[in-house]
Amino acid sequence: MKLLDVQLNRLRRWYSDGVLCIGDAAHAMSPVGGIGINLAVADAVAAARILAGPLRTRRVSTRPLARVQTRRWAPTAFLQAVQRAIHARVVAVAMTGGDPAPSRAVQLVGRSRPLRRVLAYLVAIGPLPEHAPDYARRGG
Numbered sequence: 426m427k428l429l430d431v432q433l434n435r436l437r438r439w440y441s442d443g444v445l446c447i448g449d450a451a452h453a454m455s456p457v458g459g460i461g462i463n464l465a466v467a468d469a470v471a472a473a474r475i476l477a478g479p480l481r482t483r484r485v486s487t488r489p490l491a492r493v494q495t496r497r498w499a500p501t502a503f504l505q506a507v508q509r510a511i512h513a514r515v516v517a518v519a520m521t522g523g524d525p526a527p528s529r530a531v532q533l534v535g536r537s538r539p540l541r542r543v544l545a546y547l548v549a550i551g552p553l554p555e556h557a558p559d560y561a562r563r564g565g
């Protein structure tokens with residue numbers, strides 16, 4: 426049996442000359458909420474869109490690499506803050522034998538269909554959706 430290491434952290438700088446970290450390499454996500462995979466895919470789509478042009482010219486400076494980090498930093502920081510809050514209020518309480526009663530905010534979301542839809546959107550699509558450019562789409 427292999428125990429998986431759960432981490433929740435991020436690099437201060439995701440790039441250097443000739444290298445770019447995305448997904449868990451830039452920001453390790455915990456299993457909470459099941460959002461890490463979607464976030465990594467969104468990073469990849471953003472990186473592909475931003476770097477396609479420079480890669481075609483075979484000259485990629487650190488500027489477009491920095492643009493990828495700038496673009497993806499806010500949704501990452503937001504989702505990690507959500508995971509951190511759930512770790513503190515639910516996981517840590519349950520691990521020490523307590524009863525992680527849902528907060529008022531969670532109860533409110535549970536009772537409200539529009540808020541549940543917003544939550545589902547945040548989990549499935551993320552706070553900053555990324556789209557492949559037209560030329561990369563089938564039939565585009």
Ligand SMILES: Cc1cc2nc3c(=O)[nH]c(=O)nc-3n(C[C@H](O)[C@H](O)[C@H](O)COP(=O)(O)OP(=O)(O)OC[C@H]3O[C@@H](n4cnc5c(N)ncnc54)[C@H](O)[C@@H]3O)c2cc1C
Nearest residue numbers: 429430431447448449450454455456459460461462463465
């Ligand atoms: C226990 C656990 C459960 C989780 N459950 C979920 C979940 O249910 N839903 C969810 O959305 N997220 C979940 N997460 C978070 C999610 O796993 C990560 O956020 C996501 O996998 C990050 O994707 P990634 O492609 O960036 O990295 P990874 O999925 O880690 O992919 C990196 C890949 O690179 C390979 N690799 C590493 N070094 C090299 C090398 N030198 N050469 C070639 N290949 C290499 C690795 O083998 C790996 O296949 C979970 C995390 C943990 C720890």
